[in-house]
Every structure is written in structure tokens, then in C-alpha cells.
Amino acid sequence: MIRKLFKFPGGIHPPQHKYESSSAPIEKAAIPRRLILPLHQHIGEPAEPIVSVGERVLKGQKLARATGYVSAPVHASSSGMVVAIEDRPIAHPSGLSDTCIIVETDGQDEWAERTPFGDYRSADASQLRNAIRSAGIVGLGGAGFPSYIKLNPTSGKAIDTLIINGAECEPYITCDDRLMRERATEIIAGIHIIRHAVQARAVVIAIEDNKPNAHAAMTQAASDTDFEVLQVPTLYPQGGEKQLIKVITGRECPSDGLPFQIGIVVHNVATAAAIHRAIALGEPLISRIVTVTGDGVRQRRNMDVLIGTPFNNLLDQCGGTTPDLNRVIMGGPMMGFALKKECVPVVKTTNCILAATQDNVAPPSYVMPCIRCGACAEACPVSLLPQQLYWFARAKEFDRAQDHHLFDCIECGCCAYVCPSNIPLVHYYRYAKSEIWAQEREKEKADLARQRHDHRQSRIELAKVEKEARMAKKRAALKAAEAKKKAAAAAGNEPEANTKQDEIKAAIARAKVKKAQSDGAPKNTDNLTPAQQKKVDEAKARRAAAKAQESQQD
Numbered sequence: 433m434i435r436k437l438f439k440f441p442g443g444i445h446p447p448q449h450k451y452e453s454s455s456a457p458i459e460k461a462a463i464p465r466r467l468i469l470p471l472h473q474h475i476g477e478p479a480e481p482i483v484s485v486g487e488r489v490l491k492g493q494k495l496a497r498a499t500g501y502v503s504a505p506v507h508a509s510s511s512g513m514v515v516a517i518e519d520r521p522i523a524h525p526s527g528l529s530d531t532c533i534i535v536e537t538d539g540q541d542e543w544a545e546r547t548p549f550g551d552y553r554s555a556d557a558s559q560l561r562n563a564i565r566s567a568g569i570v571g572l573g574g575a576g577f578p579s580y581i582k583l584n585p586t587s588g589k590a591i592d593t594l595i596i597n598g599a600e601c602e603p604y605i606t607c608d609d610r611l612m613r614e615r616a617t618e619i620i621a622g623i624h625i626i627r628h629a630v631q632a633r634a635v636v637i638a639i640e641d642n643k644p645n646a647h648a649a650m651t652q653a654a655s656d657t658d659f660e661v662l663q664v665p666t667l668y669p670q671g672g673e674k675q676l677i678k679v680i681t682g683r684e685c686p687s688d689g690l691p692f693q694i695g696i697v698v699h700n701v702a703t704a705a706a707i708h709r710a711i712a713l714g715e716p717l718i719s720r721i722v723t724v725t726g727d728g729v730r731q732r733r734n735m736d737v738l739i740g741t742p743f744n745n746l747l748d749q750c751g752g753t754t755p756d757l758n759r760v761i762m763g764g765p766m767m768g769f770a771l772k773k774e775c776v777p778v779v780k781t782t783n784c785i786l787a788a789t790q791d792n793v794a795p796p797s798y799v800m801p802c803i804r805c806g807a808c809a810e811a812c813p814v815s816l817l818p819q820q821l822y823w824f825a826r827a828k829e830f831d832r833a834q835d836h837h838l839f840d841c842i843e844c845g846c847c848a849y850v851c852p853s854n855i856p857l858v859h860y861y862r863y864a865k866s867e868i869w870a871q872e873r874e875k876e877k878a879d880l881a882r883q884r885h886d887h888r889q890s891r892i893e894l895a896k897v898e899k900e901a902r903m904a905k906k907r908a909a910l911k912a913a914e915a916k917k918k919a920a921a922a923a924g925n926e927p928e929a930n931t932k933q934d935e936i937k938a939a940i941a942r943a944k945v946k947k948a949q950s951d952g953a954p955k956n957t958d959n960l961t962p963a964q965q966k967k968v969d970e971a972k973a974r975r976a977a978a979k980a981q982e983s984q985q986d
Contacts, residue, residue: 435636435662438682440675442813443667444846446603446766448642449792453725453732454606458614460736461722461749463510467535467740468777469495470522474576476502481533487514490544492716495533498565504578504780505568507716508544509738512537523743523762523779527772535740546714552625557583560629560711567710568717568780573597573608573671573700574763576781579707582699583629585692592695594632595680596623596704598639598646599664599671602764605784607721608701610734612639612646615705616653622704623659625711630697635659636680637701642666668766669844673698675813687840702783722778724750728757728787737778743785744774753787761786765793766845797854808847808857814840818847822857825864830871833864 472478479496483489489508496506512535519529549555549563565580585591596619600608612619627635637654639647641663651661664670664679674685676698683694691698702720709715718739725732730751737746743760747753761768762776763784778785786792808818817836824833841861848857960968 435660435680436682437664438679440678440813441815442811442846443669443675444811444849445666446668446849448666449604449725450606450609450642453604453723453734454609456733458610458721458734458736461738461741461746463537463539463541463738464741464745465537466515466742467509467512467537467738468520468742469506469509469533469535469740470520470777470779471496471506471531471533472522473506473739473779473781474504474570474578476500476504476578478531479503479506481517481531483514483517483533485514485517488512489514489535490542492546492718493544494566494568494716495535498578502578502581504570505566505716506533507568507718508535509718509740510535510537511540511542521773521776523771523776523782525769532777548714549711552628552711557629557631560625564629564707564710567706567715569703569706569710570717570780571700572702572706572720572780572783574767574781574783576779579699579703582692582697583626585630585697589693589695591630591632591692591697592634593681593697594623594627594630594635595676595696595698596635596637596701597671597673597676597698598637598643598650598701599676600643601640601666601668601671602766602784603668604725604786605723605764606725607723607734607783609643609646611702611705611721612643613649616649618705618708619650619701620653620657620659621712622706622708624657625707626697626699626704632697637661638664638676638680640664640666640670669813669842669846672813672842672844674842687837717780720778720780720782722746722782723784724787725784726761726787726792727789728753728760728792729785730754737782739778739780741778742775743771743778746778746785747774747787754789756789757787758790758793759788761788761793766849767843799855800853802853802855805852807850807852811846811850813844813846814842816841818857821864822855822860825860828867830864830868834868838864838868 471481477500480499481496483495488511489495490511491508493508494505495508498505514533515536516534518532518534520532520534521527522530522532524530549560552560561580561583564583565578569579570576571579598608598612600606623635623637635658637650637659639650639661641647647661647663654661662680664676669675670679673691677691677696678684681696683696685691685694706717710717719736720739721734722737723734724746729747730753733750735746735749759770760774761770762782763769764786765788768784768786802819802822804819806819809816812818820836821833821838821841824830824836838861843858843861845858848855851857
């Protein structure tokens with residue numbers, strides 16, 4: 433069957449630079465002296481450490497557990513000793529640090545006990561998802577969304593199509609290409625597991641037509657299945673989830689919706705291979721294929737890398753960097769970001785390390801005023817109005833930016849790539865998004881503070897009302913008692929209650945009695961020592977002399 437392909441709007445054809453790294457087989461990277469394992473390697477809440485400093489850990493052992501529904505655990509990539517749990521620089525555009533578990537490897541690479549899942553076809557889907565979650569598997573195509581969530585559609589809508597994304601559209605990146613060429617059977621086995629979990633009716637494996645060898649390998653591996661291995665045109669950003677859905681099915685995801693709402697689930701080929709290893713071999717996600725490329729590194733290749741390996745360690749294994757190295761980028765030139773330091777670790781979402789020279793990336797150009805040419809709108813794959821978003825972000829009119837669907841922007845960089853004025857459009861969109869998120873967080877804090885204040889005021893008012901009710905009840909009881917006494921006195925059955933003057937006299941009398949008692953014999957004067965008795969006698973003599981003197985003066 434020849435499937436009709438559709439086209440998403442916009443898109444560009446940047447230079448590919450794929451051959452430089454895709455021509456050689458995958459090589460296994462060496463175990464580094466130290467592994468740096470960030471607790472936050474995925475979308476959602478960071479993991480929580482369950483090991484302590486000084487503890488020896490084994491390869492595949494869980495080091496940190498998931499702390500929420502959208503979270504994923506972290507495992508040891510090799511055996512060794514936990515030497516620190518502290519903040520270290522991580523791969524992030526901000527260049528900031530985050531909490532990491534530092535493992536000093538022992539070179540033994542000793543595995544913890546591995547327990548394969550068994551026959552997944554006869555297992556409950558929820559058990560299968562829990563096993564995938566426990567293995568710490570997240571989307572390896574870039575975003576890092578916990579994979580088990582995608583295997584649990586909550587809309588109640590049946591999944592019609594499972595799409596396996598092998599497009600790998602960004603320039604320079606070839607890790608999925610080599611994975612499909614060399615480990616196609618693992619990918620197919622993982623697809624079977626995913627299909628069973630989501631009960632998809634059809635499976636489509638999409639590969640861009642600039643990867644003929646990968647297409648041939650996947651076609652051969654899927655020959656005994658009903659999977660459709662499909663070539664799609666080479667066009668950036670073809671590998672975007674919503675763009676790939678549009679090309680294959682002609683359907684469009686809602687603006688604020690997810691693919692499962694239209695009966696589709698999308699997973700990356702590397703994610704499928706990782707799911708196979710987790711279920712069939714009992715191996716958590718502790719390594720991944722990383723493309724090391726760019727003119728700034730001497731040997732360009734794809735490497736099977738332990739998660740937590742520092743970038744500079746990998747660059748050294750590839751012959752080191754060249755003198756004309758300009759910057760090190762995690763990801764590709766379109767959606768990647770430059771690193772502040774080269775000591776940051778490989779994480780689950782690291783698909784490429786681009787050692788770029790000045791020739792590999794567009795040099796910083798003088799930013800000129802927008803000429804309203806409309807090229808950005810023509811290139812946008814989401815049919816947005818980049819020019820309007822730019823003006824609203826620049827003017828800090830964030831409400832109007834949201835009205836123009838700012839959060840539909842996938843930050844692919846097509847608009848900035850074609851802009852003749854060299855305006856860094858994506859930077860403005862990221863700035864606007866971060867400001868909106870910050871404002872929403874502040875609003876949530878203010879709303880919470882207001883709720884707490886309102887609850888406190890309600891408690892105070894309630895306590896005041898309750899106190900008034902108690903006092904009124906007490907006053908009513910006293911009035912009733914007084915009226916009863918007066919009625920009894922008037923009837924001659926009981927003497928009239930004491931007046932206030934009588935009560936005062938009685939109190940004075942009680943005070944005189946108490947004073948007389950205190951003026952009596954001193955207490956605690958038995959069994960005194962001679963020295964104590966002498967002091968008592970001296971005190972008595974002084975008091976007697978004082979009284980005598982007062983009498984003489986009178």
C-alpha cells in the first residue's frame with residue numbers, strides 16, 4: 433500500500449552535514465573516572481536521592497527515585513563509590529548548577545541484579561508501564577518526557593496509530609541513523625512492546641529519505657510484521673511530533689492538546705530500543721548513543737555513552753578539540769544551546785555534542801530593524817505570526833503574545849534562520865515564555881497568600897462570634913440566678929443575698945486573718961545550727977531595738 437503523504441506549512445532546508453559522523457559504526461565510550469548524574473534529566477519533578485555519600489553502588493542500581501507523576505528515577509551507569517551529592521554545572525542554557533550524585537567508578541563495571549520482565553504479552557498493561565517507569569526511560573528524541581505516561585492515554589480514546597519517529601531532521605545529528613542501521617531488531621522488539629501497551633491498530637515507522645541505509649535496515653527487520661516503514665521528505669523540522677503527525681495522517685493536534693487526543697502516540701526509535709532492553713533484559717536507562725561532531729573535534733563519530741560522562745571526556749576520546757573551536761553545543765545548530773563549561777555531564781536527552789567552529793554556526797551578525805518581509809511567517813511550521821510575537825515579546829505585552837498562541841511555538845528556529853535582519857527571534861519567544869511562567873508562579877503565590885489571609889480572618893471572626901455567644905450565655909445565666917435569689921428572698925424562703933458592701937467586708941476580714949497568721953511564729957526554725965541560731969537571735973535583737981526606738985520617739 434502506498435500511503436498518501438501530506439505537508440505541514442513552512443519548513444526549511446538547512447545544510448545537513450550528516451555524512452561526517454554517520455559513515456563510521458557506533459563505538460563504545462570508555463568508563464569515565466567519575467560519573468556526574470543530575471537528579472533532573474527529564475521534564476517534570478527532579479528525582480530524590482536514596483543513597484548516601486560513602487555507599488558503594490552497582491551498575492544499574494537505582495540512586496534516586498521519582499518524586500511525582502511526571503518524574504523519572506536515576507540509576508548508576510557503572511559500579512563505584514558515591515563520593516558526593518552536591519550542586520554541579522549541568523547542560524542547561526542558563527549555565528547554572530543543579531543537584532547531582534557523583535560516583536567515583538571502580539573500573540569493574542559490576543552489574544546489580546537484573547530481572548527481565550518476562551512475557552509482556554500476557555501481562556497487565558499497568559504492570560508493563562510500571563516496569564518502564566522503574567527503568568527511568570524518558571523520550572530520547574530531545575524533550576525527555578517520561579515514556580510511561582505516553583503509554584497510558586487518559587482520554588479514553590482508542591489509539592489508532594503508533595508512529596515511531598526516525599526522521600532525525602536536525603543538521604549534524606546522526607545517532608538515530610546509526611542506531612537504526614546497527615540495532616534495527618532491538619527497535620522492532622521495542623515497538624512490539626509499545627504497541628501492546630497502547631493497543632495501537634497500526635504502526636508507522638517514519639524515516640527521512642536522506643537515510644536510505646537506515647530505511648533498508650528497518651524494512652528488513654520489520655519484514656515479518658505489519659509495521660509500515662515509510663520514507664518522508666527531508667524537510668526541517670520534519671521530526672517535530674505534530675509536524676510528523678500532519679505529514680503521515682493529515683490530522684492536526686489541537687492547539688493546547690496532545691496526540692493521544694486524536695488517537696495517535698509518537699515515540700522515538702531510541703526510546704523503543706531502550707524499552708526493549710528494560711523489558712527483555714531488565715536494564716534501566718544508563719546509556720545512550722551520542723553524536724560527537726563538528727569541525728572543532730578531530731574525529732567525528734557516534735558513541736555509546738554512559739549517562740553521567742563529562743563532555744570533555746568524550747571530546748578527548750574523539751581525538752580532542754581543534755584550535756579553532758568556537759563553542760560546544762548540546763544538540764544541533766537549530767535547537768541546541770551553547771554550553772558555558774565543557775565539564776557538564778551527558779544526560780538522557782543528550783543526542784549530540786557539536787564542537788562548532790566559526791564556519792559551523794552562523795557568526796553573530798549585526799541585528800537590523802524588521803523590514804516586515806514576512807519570510808518568518810512563511811517558514812513557520814506551526815502557522816504562527818513570528819513578527820507579531822517578536823513585537824509583543826519586545827514590548828513585554830505578554831497577554832497579546834499569548835493571544836497569538838506563543839506557547840504553540842516549538843522553538844525550531846526556522847524564523848530566525850530565514851530572517852534577513854538577523855533578529856534572534858527565538859530568544860525573544862523564550863524570554864516571553866519564561867516571563868509568563870514567572871508571573872504565573874508569582875500569581876499562584878499571591879493567590880495562596882490571599883487564601884491563607886482570608887482563612888485566618890474567617891477563623892478570627894468565628895472565634896469572636898463564639899466568644900460573644902459564650903459571654904451572652906454566661907450573662908443570661910447570672911441574671912437568671914440573681915432573679916431567682918431575689919424571688920426567693922421576697923417570698924421569705926431565703927435571706928436576701930449579701931450586698932456588695934457585705935462581700936467587701938468579708939474579703940477584708942479574710943485578709944486580716946491571713947495577715948495575723950503570717951505575723952505569728954516564724955516557720956522553719958527547728959533544728960538550726962548554732963551559727964544559724966545566732967543570726968536569728970541577732971535579727972530579733974535588731975527588730976526589738978527598732979521597736980524600742982520607735983516607742984521613744986512617740
